[in-house]
Amino acid sequence: MTTETTAKPLVKRHDRRRILVLKSAIFSRFLLLSLTILWRVLLSPYDTSAPLNPACLADPYPHPGPSPFFPSLGSAIEKGIVWDSVYFVRSAQCGYEYEQSYAFLPLLPACIFILSRTVFAPLVPVIGLRAVLGLSGYVVSNGAFVLAAVYFYRLSVIILKDPDVALQASILFCFNPASIFYSSIYSESLYALCSVGGLYHLISGANTMAVIWLALSGCARSNGVLNAGYFCFQTMHHAYDAIFLKKRKFLALWILITGALQCICIFALFITFQAYGYYNICHGRSPDELNHWCKARIPLLYNYIQSHYWGVGFLRYFQVKQLPNFLLASPILSLAVCSIVYYVKSRPKVVLSLGFQATIDEKSSSALFFPPEAVQRTKGPLSDKPSSIRQENHNLRKRKRMGQGNDLAEHRADHELSGKSGFLSACVLPFIVHLGIMAATAFFVMHVQVATRFLSASPPLYWFASYVMVSPNTSKKWGYMIWAYSAAYILLGGLLFSNFYPFT
Numbered sequence: 001m002t003t004e005t006t007a008k009p010l011v012k013r014h015d016r017r018r019i020l021v022l023k024s025a026i027f028s029r030f031l032l033l034s035l036t037i038l039w040r041v042l043l044s045p046y047d048t049s050a051p052l053n054p055a056c057l058a059d060p061y062p063h064p065g066p067s068p069f070f071p072s073l074g075s076a077i078e079k080g081i082v083w084d085s086v087y088f089v090r091s092a093q094c095g096y097e098y099e100q101s102y103a104f105l106p107l108l109p110a111c112i113f114i115l116s117r118t119v120f121a122p123l124v125p126v127i128g129l130r131a132v133l134g135l136s137g138y139v140v141s142n143g144a145f146v147l148a149a150v151y152f153y154r155l156s157v158i159i160l161k162d163p164d165v166a167l168q169a170s171i172l173f174c175f176n177p178a179s180i181f182y183s184s185i186y187s188e189s190l191y192a193l194c195s196v197g198g199l200y201h202l203i204s205g206a207n208t209m210a211v212i213w214l215a216l217s218g219c220a221r222s223n224g225v226l227n228a229g230y231f232c233f234q235t236m237h238h239a240y241d242a243i244f245l246k247k248r249k250f251l252a253l254w255i256l257i258t259g260a261l262q263c264i265c266i267f268a269l270f271i272t273f274q275a276y277g278y279y280n281i282c283h284g285r286s287p288d289e290l291n292h293w294c295k296a297r298i299p300l301l302y303n304y305i306q307s308h309y310w311g312v313g314f315l316r317y318f319q320v321k322q323l324p325n326f327l328l329a330s331p332i333l334s335l336a337v338c339s340i341v342y343y344v345k346s347r348p349k350v351v352l353s354l355g356f357q358a359t360i361d362e363k364s365s366s367a368l369f370f371p372p373e374a375v376q377r378t379k380g381p382l383s384d385k386p387s388s389i390r391q392e393n394h395n396l397r398k399r400k401r402m403g404q405g406n407d408l409a410e411h412r413a414d415h416e417l418s419g420k421s422g423f424l425s426a427c428v429l430p431f432i433v434h435l436g437i438m439a440a441t442a443f444f445v446m447h448v449q450v451a452t453r454f455l456s457a458s459p460p461l462y463w464f465a466s467y468v469m470v471s472p473n474t475s476k477k478w479g480y481m482i483w484a485y486s487a488a489y490i491l492l493g494g495l496l497f498s499n500f501y502p503f504t
Helices: 002-042 071-078 085-094 099-103 107-116 121-127 129-160 163-174 188-203 207-220 222-245 249-282 301-310 320-346 348-352 372-377 384-403 408-419 426-444 448-454 459-470 476-498
Strands: none
Touching: 002 129, 002 163, 002 476, 071 121, 071 129, 085 099, 085 107, 085 129, 099 249, 099 301, 107 129, 107 188, 107 207, 121 129, 129 163, 129 188, 129 426, 129 459, 163 459, 188 207, 188 222, 207 222, 207 249, 222 249, 222 426, 249 301, 320 348, 320 426, 320 448, 320 459, 320 476, 348 426, 426 448, 426 459, 459 476
């Protein structure tokens, strides 16, 4: 009876936290959209070409339709189609017409296309087709972000085992420094939803659903294919368990085959789109007409576009004139490096052994480490709710013991035990490795200013930031600095990006 009566208020508290995350995500989107409208009213855009929309190449002489009933409203929406949004909306309207447009993967244009021709189709006579496409893009991006925030909280509760820290990390995600891109017609929101949602299902043991979500993340942004690494990590541990602990070689072979197929499925959509681009651009042309990338042993269109049109490549951005962009990206890169270094210094054995030297309790706390039999013994997928309740009960008992003045050694033992949970738990290791690869790519290969939004969907950044903010061993000034950084970039991003000035 005591356990039941204690669990009920904890469940309600957990539900309140989830509702708070949902409200914060919705509020943050309204805040960003309001700031965007405000900056557009107060300032003139640097580039006034946003409303320009030439006819599609497939239909160069379209039959002019009737004028929209509210052209001023449609024009206001079209002015929000800036920077990469132009490519996404154009692809949704006309398909992939130019070589460089294939750099913008098809998940967002497909969602815009479907929404503009179903739910918002009646608005075409009211505000015009391109405005409807833009409106659809805004709805997709902002709606996807809200769902991503909810998934982020559920994932954080399972990983961190502390609902309060998970809540703080989720609020930070809702007001992250790249927020302007999550409220614009960009693929960041869809990528975050598919990536974080897929990781939540993976940690919960629902591998099939995780494969679907993570495959879609590779159809939203190219770095989504890196999510296959989580399945590689899982497969490695399951195969080790089958070979060395259970002595079952055929089981290990089956695990390796299954893991390989899961990784292939995650790559499949991205590779299919590359094949589609190759077919449209290279197929059926004479050798003299072919671009040199078509003749490559592995004709990867995406790499060619990034290198040829945007100058992306190893150390190609290391120029004196790009120093301001390195400064612009320095906060997010510094946060990433600090989170990685802190984890490595705190858990060197776990890092160097790739998680094999983690304790049994740590391995059993996440489906990432579960051997197949252990997963089958669980009653359904892991839930974020029981995990949070168990941890909250532990926290209450610990506070009670401390309040009664229990032995200091017992408190130290509790502290050492909790030090291996939360951000420093072994199940965070694959997230740290993923973040390290992403941060190194952003710094050495990409246009470095893109790092702010490129890394913004990486959970360890927010877990580490929330860990720093709640840790009694760190000064409160670090929390203020993190929030000040996010607020400054939200204001600066809304000002610059919405008026067609370069931001990230």
